[in-house]
Amino acid sequence: MTQVFYRLRNNIKNYAWGSRTALNTLFHVPNPDDQPQAEMWMGTHPAGCSEVECGQSARSLQTLIAEDLTAMLGERAATRFGQLPFLLKFLAADSALSIQVHPNKMQAEEGFSRQGNQPGEAYNDDNHKPELVYALTPFMAMNGFRPYQEIVNHFLRLNAPELTGALTELRSNMTADGLMPFFLSLMQLDPAQRESVLARLSACIDSGGLNHLNPFISRLQRDYPGDIGILAPLFLHCITLNPGEAMFLWAGTLHAYVSGTAVEVMACSDNVLRAGLTPKNINLAELVKCTVFTQTQAESLKMCAGNVDVTHRYPIPVEDFQFSVIDRCQQKIIPVTSAQILLVLQGSATLCHPCGETLSLSAGQSAFIPFSAQGYQLTQEGKCCLVSY
Structure with missing residues (x-):
């Protein structure tokens, strides 16, 4: 078999x-x-x-x-x-x-x-x-990039002369075409300019400016001191x-x-x-x-997931995969319309096929289920995620 x-x-x-x-x-x-x-x-x-x-x-x-x-x-x-x-x-x-x-x-x-x-x-x-x-x-x-005006406002707080020209150009063209050269100018600052701009960022944080970004900036300063990427929270959304x-x-x-x-x-x-x-x-x-x-x-x-009983299915806007999270359930029939990978996130799970084959998994363990399985019964105590096409 x-x-x-x-x-x-x-x-x-x-x-x-x-x-x-x-x-x-x-x-x-x-x-x-x-x-x-x-x-x-x-x-x-x-x-x-x-x-x-x-x-x-x-x-x-x-x-x-x-x-x-x-x-x-x-x-x-x-x-x-x-x-x-x-x-x-x-x-x-x-x-x-x-x-x-x-x-x-x-x-x-x-x-x-x-x-x-x-x-x-x-x-x-x-x-x-x-x-x-x-x-x-x-x-x-x-x-993702913050709104253009928000990016400008953040960098104005630094009062960094090294960025004056690039900021002026961005303010005159707050579009994707304007943001690209501004981003490139940040990434290509020479070592002395980079050190000066990062020092101004630290001074701004110390004086109470940009406090809402400090949890992210402080981590980046700890992990990558001197890296220009420390400026990323000023232009990317922090979540x-x-x-x-x-x-x-x-x-x-x-x-x-x-x-x-x-x-x-x-x-x-x-x-x-x-x-x-x-x-x-x-x-x-x-x-x-x-x-x-x-x-x-x-x-x-x-x-936001769409919820059906204990299954939370996320609306993926591409064809390559589907993703669902299955909360604690006693028994649930899982149809198989394409290959699946199931990962146990919490607790344990048992897969049971009509042919009599079973597979037990604990947290962190995973299984591949081929299309030919057609369907199976899932019994779990905990939480699983399921990926398919």
């Missing part, structure tokens, strides 16, 4: 900004070497493909899917994508991630082609990377998601996650273009090319 449920073995990324304790605290994942554990990937991206347990052995999830795309993914996803179209991550940030943007599909294809269709300095694959982040603990992030809150980020949205733990689901891509708050490669030319410099409103950032 063909196996129905596949327990996943997932890659953990030891990026420097990661937490040394969050995975252990939430999911009892050991950390014997006391390394930062920044992300746990669930999916088939070649930079961190999961393995599936098949009896007493394990094999690549990508290999399993490739053997029978239609049975594993369903005809729609197999025809449309030819691979698992999404990537699920657990993310735990003790310090800020880079100021970054993800390309849209056309930009990713063009950039990856320029690299000879090989991972390189700018592009790791040919896909876009829209994403949703769902907070498990209070989660601090910066997301703290409470546990259970979510937000969606389109490709082209400049953003940075600052601290906290969350689940992140995205199209199957690892394309990241960086501008600051990082020791990694910065490619301003590509980042500016891929960034949408349109102002946004803070009220539009958080997503």
Whole structure:
């Protein structure tokens, strides 16, 4: 009999900004070497493909899917994508991630082609990377440009002569076309100018100015002293998601996650273009090319789920994935219309198929459910998230 449920073995990324304790605290994942554990990937991206347990052995999830795309993914996803179209991550940030943007599909294809269709300095694959982040603990992030006038007002408070010319130009053209060169001028300040502007920011904070931004600025000063990205809260929206809150980020949205733990689901891509708050490669030319410099409103950032009994489904505005959170339930029938990954966030869960196969999972454990399963019964004590096409 063909196996129905596949327990996943997932890659953990030891990026420097990661937490040394969050995975252990939430999911009892050991950390014997006391390394930062920044992300746990669930999916088939070649930079961190999961393995599936098949009896007493394990094999690549990508290999399993490739053997029978239609049975594993369903005809729609197999025809449309030819691979698992999404990537699920657990993310735990003790310090800020880079100021970054993800390309849209056309930009990713063009950039990856320029690299000879090989991972390189700018592009790791040919896909876009829209994403949703769902907070498990209070989660601090910066997301999207503030209204143009608000950006101007913040920088006027610094009274920095190094920015006078750029600010004058922005004030005369408060549009996306005006914001782009202003942003570029900030990122390209020479070391002496950067030091002076950051000193004026510190003086402004010390004198009681920009107090509403201090929780973010102080963290960035601690994590990346001297980095021009410390100015990001002046031009990006600062938001703290409470546990259970979510937000969606389109490709082209400049953003940075600052601290906290969350689940992140995205199209199957690892394309990241960086501008600051990082020791990694910065490619301003590509980042500016891929960034949408349109102002946004803070009220539009958080997503509201549509609720059906114990299921909270988030209205994802792209085709690559769907995301739901299932609260405590005794028994629930889960239809399978495409491949799924289920991650237990709290407590435990048991999956039961009509053929008699069962799979029990505890917090932090996950499973791949192929299209061929058609449906199953979920019994849980806690909370799960479910990703599908």
